[in-house]
Amino acid sequence: MRNISKEDYLSAIYKNIDSNSKVKANVIAEKMDVSNAAVTDMLKKLAKESLIIYEPYKTIKLTPTGESYAKNIVRRHRIWELFLHQIVGLPWDKVHDEAENLEHSGSDELINRMEVMLNFPEFDPHGDPIPAIDGSIPKQRDSVSLSKLKEKECGLVVRVNDFSQNFLVYLAQIGIELKQKIEVKEIRSFDNSMLVLIAGNEFNISKTLADNVFVEIVKN
Amino acid sequence: MRNISKEDYLSAIYKNIDSNSKVKANVIAEKMDVSNAAVTDMLKKLAKESLIIYEPYKTIKLTPTGESYAKNIVRRHRIWELFLHQIVGLPWDKVHDEAENLEHSGSDELINRMEVMLNFPEFDPHGDPIPAIDGSIPKQRDSVSLSKLKEKECGLVVRVNDFSQNFLVYLAQIGIELKQKIEVKEIRSFDNSMLVLIAGNEFNISKTLADNVFVEIVKN
DNA sequence: CTTTTATTTTAAGTTAACTTAACTTTGTGA
DNA sequence: TCACAAAGTTAAGTTAACTTAAAATAAAAG
Structure with a gap:
């Protein structure tokens, strides 16, 4: 890894997938606080790497590769959040911002080790599910x-x-x-x-x- | 923060200061694995921000601001190293590379919290001193x-x-x-x-x- | 079905951090 | 002390990730 920006786009896309697994470029631009043009730019690059399926003016879809990539980033983020909360004792209102920075660092080995320390947790401090290393996602209660x-x-x-x-x-x-x-x-x-x-x-x-x-x- | 590259240069300069507090651009280029030209470029930028004293063909010196900035980065790095070793249980041969990525992330609050967890440690897992928050540096034994x-x-x-x-x-x-x-x-x-x-x-x-x-x- | 509005893309330009190649300065050793 | 190698700088160009402004397409509304 080292593609912080690409990782951010991918996880933003992943998190904004609606029930039909479609995402609007619009929404990504807003969440990432960049211009629409920047999103279009990046979409082309991600498509070139087969991480998303993209044709001009169509909605964005993740390829299987892109999805597992994105899921891994979300996994890192949420493990960091829980680690910071439970082990380091950071209050829950601080963990999100902190994890936002940390999610791009830390080897897989480190993330896995933290997961073990936390005893293979299923949910982060905000109640969101933590993808397992095999990509499976804990089922949330009906809410x-x-x-x-x-x-x-x-x-x-x-x-x-x-x-x-x-x-x-x-x-x-x-x-x-x-x-x-x-x-x-x-x-x-x-x-x-x-x-x-x-x-x-x-x-x-x-x-x-x-x-x-x-x-x-x-x-x- | 967010100036990963600048931070890297500053701490590289700091770590390579010799007994006369002089650094050769040469050495920095090698340690950072970039060309000499890239170093010159960055030196100009750092000088413009008054973090170093720089005149063409002269050796580099840190200003007081630059030094305390650099010390803080070293502090982060070494606290991360010790934290990873002692709390997370990462073997000592892995902590350096891991900390290299983490040193630019983590709020000061997080770093301070880790420092407390570690009971205000003086040395990292390789025996190097950890600068305190006030910039003071634990004295090493004669070796x-x-x-x-x-x-x-x-x-x-x-x-x-x-x-x-x-x-x-x-x-x-x-x-x-x-x-x-x-x-x-x-x-x-x-x-x-x-x-x-x-x-x-x-x-x-x-x-x-x-x-x-x-x-x-x-x-x- | 056409017009208006919203969304997305293209085009052109910027900035930070690099590169290589050519040049300049410094300092060393015969 | 002076020639020349090592170190450092400048110049010109590249790439990734942005920007604004203008143009193209899609969606919504009468």
């Missing part, structure tokens, strides 16, 4: 956005969908973390904010916040 | 190259001067590691190889090997 719950329903947090400091620090403040139980007490129809019960305390949370927290519905 | 010892003299290994896999793996095989006691039994004057006693076993080692192992002389 829905917290904002989809009705009044009186309960959920266990299984994943969050926003890795920004602000967001995660606030979640930690009100006690939202993985495996935490949340009960919806009331929903205010005018702005879809909700009153929720978390570990015995009530909080009012916005629709935007609830949209980004995913829960597994459970009986209360 | 001489093993090849300087006379017959019957004894030394404790305090540092090695070559980080290549081959070299370090071989050292490990014959039992040479930091703090290991070595006794010189015989010196063969025709090739300066020596017969040494290490943990009860005798080995014949070449002058080249002995040159790269540094010991503190002790009574036997």
Whole structure:
């Protein structure tokens, strides 16, 4: 490895694959904070290396090679995240940015060693699955956005969908973390904010916040 | 940070400063495996940023800013090395290459956290001193190259001067590691190889090997 | 079905970090 | 002390990864 930029594009493509395994160049440009033209440029290079299937104006698809390549980068990223959180004790709102830098470094041997130390973990600190070395991906529990719950329903947090400091620090403040139980007490129809019960305390949370927290519905 | 190349040049300059705090561009080019012209190019850029003092055909000097910058990179590298060795359990012949990639990543916060985990270590796995966050450098014990010892003299290994896999793996095989006691039994004057006693076993080692192992002389 | 809007591509140009080749300066050894 | 090799610099060119602006295509909306 040493193709930091290519690796970034590939994993961005991988992460933005929708249900039909199609990606819009548009979205990549935004996520990577570069111009559309830069994306087009890179797509040509990736296609030349048979990592993606690309024809002008068509949506982007990963080849099997490209996909396994991308999966490996995601694997590195998520193992780093968990390692930093569990072994080094970095708070969960810091691990994403840190791992963003580290994911391109570290030999496969190092990554595998960390995986062993972590006892072959299945999910990173945000609840996202960690691809195994053979490319298999742990199955996630069925989950829905917290904002989809009705009044009186309960959920266990299984994943969050926003890795920004602000967001995660606030979640930690009100006690939202993985495996935490949340009960919806009331929903205010005018702005879809909700009153929720978390570990015995009530909080009012916005629709935007609830949209980004995913829960597994459970009986209360 | 994000100036990987500049950081590499700076730390290469720092590490190659001789007793008069002068560095030859020549040496840098070789260590970095680039052309002399590339070095000249970069020197101009570093000078423009006041990180070095540079005039054509003169030897290179670091400014105070440049030096503290460089020291910080060395610090990162050596903390990574020790962390990988002690916490992750990577063998000592692997840590240098791995740290070479990691030294440019990781926030200062992460580096400091690792330093705490390691209990403010003074030396890396090769015996080199780790600059503290304030720039101070632990004093090394007086040491001489093993090849300087006379017959019957004894030394404790305090540092090695070559980080290549081959070299370090071989050292490990014959039992040479930091703090290991070595006794010189015989010196063969025709090739300066020596017969040494290490943990009860005798080995014949070449002058080249002995040159790269540094010991503190002790009574036997 | 045509027009408008959104998305994507092409074209031309920039910057950082290199290269090789030719030139200049420095310092060494007979 | 001076010739010449070693070290260092300059000049010109390359490549990867970008940029902006203009042109082309696709998608949506009347």
